[in-house]
Amino acid sequence: MSKLTLIISAIGVLGGFGLLFGAGLAYASKKFAVEVDPRAEELLSVLPGANCGACGYPGCSGYADAILQGAPVNKCPVGGVPVVEKLSAVMGVAADTSERQVATVYCGGGKAECGTRFQYTGVQTCQAAQAVGGGDKLCSYGCLGYGDCFRACPFDAISMNDNGMPVIDEEKCTGCKQCVLACPRHIIAMRPDTALVQVKCRSEAKGKEVRAICSTGCIGCGLCVKACPFDAIHVENNLASIDYSKCRNCGLCVAKCPTKAIDGQLEARPKAIIGDDCIGCTICKKACPVGAITGEVKAKHTVGAEKCVSCGLCVEKCPKKAIHMQ
Secondary structure, eight states, X not given: OOHHHHHHHHHHHHHHHHHHHHHHXXXXXXXXXXXXXXXXXXXXXXXXXXXXXXXXXXXXXXXXXXXXXXXXXXXXXXXXXXXHHHHHHHHTOOOOOOOOEEEEEOOOOOTTTBOBSSOOOSOSSHHHHHHTTTOSBSSTTSOOOSOHHHHHOTTSOEEEOTTSOEEEOTTTOOOOOHHXXXXXXXXXXXXXXXXXXXXXXXXXXXXXXXXXXXXXXXXOOOHHHHHOTTSOEEEETTEEEEOTTTOOOOOHHHHHOTTOOEEEOGGGOOOEEEOTTOOOOOHHHHHOTTOOEEOOTTSOOEEOTTTOOOOOHHHHHOTTOOEEEO
């Protein structure tokens, strides 16, 4: 038998085996095919593709698979309400649009307000500084200022100011919590974006100790507690904390805090306006905790804008629905 004949025979045999194995694989792919839910690709196209893991699953594809297995559709903080609504439509379930959460820095002690215990010259990260004697900051609860949160944010929502403090752009913040995880002192946490008042301190030290090292720390004096008409703020372990389920953003605690440890975006608050449907029943006047409403019985009442703290009690109490916030 010639060499050419041998080569041709070998090619034929290999070709035959190729056809045989190909047919076997084709049969096996049909016989043992795993059915793919057509909604998987649709869910993945709806998700933002950030793969940040804030939903608690390994990336957007992992979350899409989890949704198909019954996971809630409202776990993507990056996509927010629009994505929740689209995911709900794909799955044919009611949209559960939970309140938007934003990251908040619970510390106001930058370079100007709180000094250092020693000069740190190591790796310029908060994690590294914290590992050296518990950090160089005088306050053991305060922000170290080396920007781990800034570097962890995948959405460019955090910047570092000249005072060595992180500043969060709430318009850009997606609530992914990467900055929360990055902070070794746990001074960054989430809050509802409708909550305008925050205690910018985490220190549980006694007031005398706080005053000695930080000009803007909470000293646990309790003046905020006395000022709050809604029982929304309390002092525990020398530190004031706000119950956001009760807080009405009135800002009275902000005004009373002697160290300015309580901060509030009060300029964003709407004011109460009384319309022409007012019958002068005086119910709103009696409900106002700051005496901002004036008027006689059976005469239209008015709200003093300079006194109104935007708590909304008058709106809730008005029997004629003549008051609205503007």
